[in-house]
Amino acid sequence: MTLTNFSFHPGLPDGGAATSSLLDPLGGTARVMGERALYLRMLRRFRDDYRDAAAHILAAVDGGEAHLAHRMAHTLKGASGMICAPALYRLAGALEIELCGGAASRPAINAIKAALDELLPAIALMVDADAALPRPTLAPSYTQVSVGRLAEGLAGRLVDRLAALLASGDGAAVDLVEESGAMLATALGEAGFKAVALAVNEFDFEGAMETLMQAAQARRTTAQR
Numbered sequence: 001m002t003l004t005n006f007s008f009h010p011g012l013p014d015g016g017a018a019t020s021s022l023l024d025p026l027g028g029t030a031r032v033m034g035e036r037a038l039y040l041r042m043l044r045r046f047r048d049d050y051r052d053a054a055a056h057i058l059a060a061v062d063g064g065e066a067h068l069a070h071r072m073a074h075t076l077k078g079a080s081g082m083i084c085a086p087a088l089y090r091l092a093g094a095l096e097i098e099l100c101g102g103a104a105s106r107p108a109i110n111a112i113k114a115a116l117d118e119l120l121p122a123i124a125l126m127v128d129a130d131a132a133l134p135r136p137t138l139a140p141s142y143t144q145v146s147v148g149r150l151a152e153g154l155a156g157r158l159v160d161r162l163a164a165l166l167a168s169g170d171g172a173a174v175d176l177v178e179e180s181g182a183m184l185a186t187a188l189g190e191a192g193f194k195a196v197a198l199a200v201n202e203f204d205f206e207g208a209m210e211t212l213m214q215a216a217q218a219r220r221t222t223a224q225r
Contacts, residue, residue: 021087023122028084032213038167039083040127045168046083047123050076054113057095061104070099071171071203076112078205079169083123088115159187159216166200166209173200173208188215 029039053076060069077092091112098104158180165173177184177200185193192215199208 022085022119023126024084024086025126028082031082031084031210032167038163041164042083042167043123043127045164046079047120047127049168049170050079050116051120054109054116057104057112058106058109061099061109066099066102066104069104070096073099073104074203075169075171075205078203081206082167082169082209085115085119088112088119091115156187158183159212162196163209163212166205166212169205171203173205174203177201187219188212189219192216192218 025039028042029036032038032042053072057069057072057076060066060072073092073096077089077096080088080092091108095104095108095112098108158176162173162176162184164170165176177197181193181197184196187193188196192211195211196208196215199205199211
């Protein structure tokens with residue numbers, strides 16, 4: 001596989017089916033409603049937060065903390081799903097199932113490490129390539145302005161924070177939803193917040209992020225009428 005073929009910039013070559021099984025940037029960008037800047041931030045957070053995920057899971061398993069290892073595998077699956085890394089998503093899901101029984105095989109964890117060892121350089125290449133591009137005048141990103149237009153002040157900043165936590169698969173999203181439910185409901189609408197909260201409380205961060213985007217878009221459309 002040629003990592004230099006990774007791109008989601010118009011006019012640049014695409015790695016095709018071989019690379020999309022590792023990382024699908026077009027699919028990942030579509031998952032966040034076309035917000036390329038947000039997707040790139042998600043990639044950076046994933047790179048920083050999950051580079052040692054396999055080692056952490058192995059340490060939890062060796063330490064007899066099967067429940068913690070299961071939570072880590074579940075979170076890794078959600079985060080890899082959000083950035084559209086299909087191979088890692090499948091491996092993390094398989095490990096999560098193994099851990100439901102309270103144990104995990106060393107080969108399953110090694111497979112995740114191998115997938116991360118392949119994925120992380122691809123992410124770094126994409127992030128570095130984007131940083132090297134000339135910066136045209138672009139519409140502000142979702143988390144900088146679009147959410148801010150939905151609700152000013154604290155409510156908008158809380159939605160920004162929740163989006164960042166979900167994008168990185170951070171379990172602190174659960175605490176944020178619990179502690180700031182009223183303000184988040186102001187920003188997202190009662191129905192939208194309840195849908196997001198349900199997904200978050202089930203640790204379905206991938207589904208919560210999709211629901212958050214839909215609720216935000218709905219509120220933005222309403223505000224523009």
